[in-house]
Amino acid sequence: MRKIIIFTMLLFGLTACDKVKFWEDKHSAEAAMHTYTCPMHPEVISDKPGKCPKCGMDLVLKDAPEKKEEGIKLDDLLKPTNEFVVSEQPVIKVKRENIPTTVDALGTVEYDTRQIGSISSRVAGRIEKLYVRYKYQKVSKGQRILDIYSPELLTAQQNLLFVIKNDRSNKTMIDASRQKLLLLGMPASQIQKVIQRGKPDLTVPVFSNYSGHIQQAG
Structure with missing residues (x-):
C-alpha cells in the first residue's frame, strides 16, 4: 500500500511539471509576439x-517570428533573377516624355542681346536726313537709314578729285585716296559717281546691315 501511494505522488509531480513548462512556453511565445x-x-x-x-x-x-514559407523550392531560387522574382511588389515602367508645363510667375521680358545689332556711322558729323520715323519700325538689310554730313568725308573726296585732276597717272595716290573713302564708310558706287561728276557729295548715306525692328537710338 505504501508503494502505490509513492508512485501516485511521483506521477502527479511529473504531470504538474509538464503543465508548468507548457504554460511557460506559451507565455514566452505570447510575450515574444508583444x-x-x-x-x-x-x-x-x-x-x-x-x-x-x-x-x-x-x-x-x-x-512576430517569421514563419517558414511553403511552396518555394531550391530550383526556384537558383533561376536567373530576370526570369523569376520572389516578390509581389508593384513596379512601374519609366519612360521619357515631354509634358507641357505652364508656370504663373511675375517678371520682366527683355530682348535677346544676341539678336541686337547697332547701326552707326564711321565718321563724325551731323544727320541731314533720317529715313526711320518711329520705334519698332521694320527695317530690312541694305535699307537706307540716314544721310550724314561729315567734313572729314568732304575733305577726302576733294583730295581724291585733286589727285585725279592734277596727276591722273599717279595710280598709287588715286588708289590710296579711294581706299580712304571706303574705310570712312562711303559706298564704292558713290565714289565712282563723284569721280565721274568731278564734284564731291555733301552727304553720305548710311545703310542697315541687319533686318529687324528699330528698338531705340543710343
Whole structure:
C-alpha cells in the first residue's frame, strides 16, 4: 500500500511539471509576439507601449517570428533573377516624355542681346536726313537709314578729285585716296559717281546691315 501511494505522488509531480513548462512556453511565445522596440534604437526592448528613453520616439510593436514559407523550392531560387522574382511588389515602367508645363510667375521680358545689332556711322558729323520715323519700325538689310554730313568725308573726296585732276597717272595716290573713302564708310558706287561728276557729295548715306525692328537710338 505504501508503494502505490509513492508512485501516485511521483506521477502527479511529473504531470504538474509538464503543465508548468507548457504554460511557460506559451507565455514566452505570447510575450515574444508583444515585444515593443524603438525604430532608431533596436536595443531598447519593452513588453508594453511607451516612449524610448534615448530619443523619446514611440515604441512600435516588434514583428512576430517569421514563419517558414511553403511552396518555394531550391530550383526556384537558383533561376536567373530576370526570369523569376520572389516578390509581389508593384513596379512601374519609366519612360521619357515631354509634358507641357505652364508656370504663373511675375517678371520682366527683355530682348535677346544676341539678336541686337547697332547701326552707326564711321565718321563724325551731323544727320541731314533720317529715313526711320518711329520705334519698332521694320527695317530690312541694305535699307537706307540716314544721310550724314561729315567734313572729314568732304575733305577726302576733294583730295581724291585733286589727285585725279592734277596727276591722273599717279595710280598709287588715286588708289590710296579711294581706299580712304571706303574705310570712312562711303559706298564704292558713290565714289565712282563723284569721280565721274568731278564734284564731291555733301552727304553720305548710311545703310542697315541687319533686318529687324528699330528698338531705340543710343
